[in-house]
Amino acid sequence: MLQLDTRLSISLSRASELKDTIQDYLKIKDHIPTGFTTFEQFLQQKERILTAFQASEHNWQDWKWQISNRITTAEQLAQFIPLSEKKIADLNTIGKRFRWAISPYYLAVMDWNNPDDPVRLQAIPQIQELQDEKGELDPMGEEYSSPAPGITRRYPDRLIINVTNQCAMYCRHCQRRRNIGTIDRHLALDQLEQALDYIRKNPEIRDVLITGGDALLLSDSRLDWLLTELDRIPHVEIKRIGTRALVTLPQRITPELAAILEKHPPIYINTQFNHPREVTPEAKQAIDRLIKAGVVLGNQAVLLRGINDNPHVMKKLNQELLKVRIRPYYIFHPKKVLGTAHFSVPITTGIKIIDQLRGQTSGLAVPQYIVNAPGGLGKIPVSPDYAKVIAKDHAILRTWENKLIKIEF
Ligand code: SF4
Known part of the structure; x- marks a missing residue:
């Protein structure tokens, strides 16, 4: 082993090299507004x-x-x-x-x-919504993957129940804007019963995502009833809830709602913060209430031009989310939905963002970048090219700092 002073000198030199790599972010990070600074x-x-x-x-x-x-x-x-x-x-x-x-x-x-x-x-x-000629109303083919009312099924062991078309706010980039229509409507009780029946009859379904619209816009009593019915199905192991209420309507997380959710573990809530400015003290209060109720929280950001298509903004967003105890889970590449082309970005933007997060910040702050296959064929994880060569007896891999290393098997 090298002498102590040599080891220390190598460590100091490496620490200084690492410090250099973060300088550009340190210069900009305090200028990116958050819900706390504003x-x-x-x-x-x-x-x-x-x-x-x-x-x-x-x-x-x-x-x-x-x-x-x-x-x-x-x-x-x-x-x-x-x-x-x-x-x-x-x-x-x-x-x-x-x-x-x-x-x-x-x-x-x-x-x-x-x-x-x-x-x-x-x-x-924005007026560009009316100038989009390439988008489709249902690029995911959701209308062709619905074996029962309200249900979307694209995977072997899990499915979605779309319980409402209502949201607190109608996001301009929404992938389900075809469902928004002109009035708010929840799935009727008899349709919900049929959706539950489908789940009862398909024992491979172990994970049910309740979404919409915004699933938390159902009344407390309807949510409690639905979660109780799901709990009665022995093969349903976990329930997930898709909601943007933490971002657009944190007041929805009342003590009464938290008490209902606490009765039905395990519950995972995935939400959609897209910019650090959305992480506000009022949102944090709602998040704290959910965490106290035993709910596990994840974020599914959508990559959007002019909003978060920048590695520094995405890093700040993910770090702010971790501070309030939400795990960044996915970054979705935007889908080709009619009226949303002005938000679209090339896939290279998403890859570059992940490349600049990996290693530069904690792995917890690096979500998976996902491109949804058209026609309901599912999620495709897309990553920077870390594996340069994979041969029978060795691999050449790239580190987060772009150093090539050889691993022999
Ligand atoms: S909350 Fe979700 S479903 Fe509702 S408009 Fe926004 S993106 Fe669409």
Whole structure:
């Protein structure tokens, strides 16, 4: 073994090399806004919304108040955000084709003075939605993988129940915008019964994802009933819930809802934070409540042009999520959904992001990058090319720092 001072000198030199590799992120990271660093602005905007609605803090914390006071017209929106006459006309035109609605909470999260704000871009329609000629309404072929009402089945041991088309906000990049329609509707009870029957009759199904729309927009009693019925099916081992309520309607996570979820373990909730600005103190309160109830939380971000198609923003997002105890799980490549082409990015962008996360930050902050195969053929994990050569007796692999190493078998 080398002398102590030589070992120390090598270690110091390596530590200094590692320090150098993170300098570009350190320079930028404090300039990427989060829901915590912009909380003052949030509070001021929230106050203005409450005044305009003549509402109280009590109303604000009531998720049903949030839903019934969603902003759905350009005229309402213009009370809060400076909008040109053209933008107002555009919003009215787009609204006739693609419905939009923004919860008062999510309105308070965005930056009212910045038209390029990443939160705003997810919520306020842009005229490009009507100029997309390549997108399809159902690129995933979900309509062709539904063996029973409300069910989507694309894998051997798991399936989805789509329990509602309602969401607190209609995200402009939504892959299920074909379901949004013009009115909110939950799956009828008899259809839910048929979906449950399908699960009962197929014993290989061990994992059920309850989603929508937003699954947490079901009433407490309907959710409790559904989770109880699933618990009664011996082969259902885990329940998952797909919701964006933590991002767009954290008020939905009431103590009563948390108590219901706590009765039905194991429950996994996957949500969709796309930008660190969405990780707010109000969201954290809701997250804490879920974690206390024993719910395991994961994030499925969607890679979106102008919102998070940047390695530094994605790193910050994932690090902020870990701080509030949400595990970054997937980054989805955006699908070719009609009206969303302006958010699309090449696959190379996603690969570059993963390449710049791996090694540069904890593995916990590196989600899997997923491209969904068209036609319902499932998720394809896509990674940077770490394996350069795989031969019978050796492999040449690339490290996160681009060093090639040879492994002999
Ligand atoms: S919450 Fe999900 S389902 Fe609802 S509009 Fe947003 S992306 Fe679509």
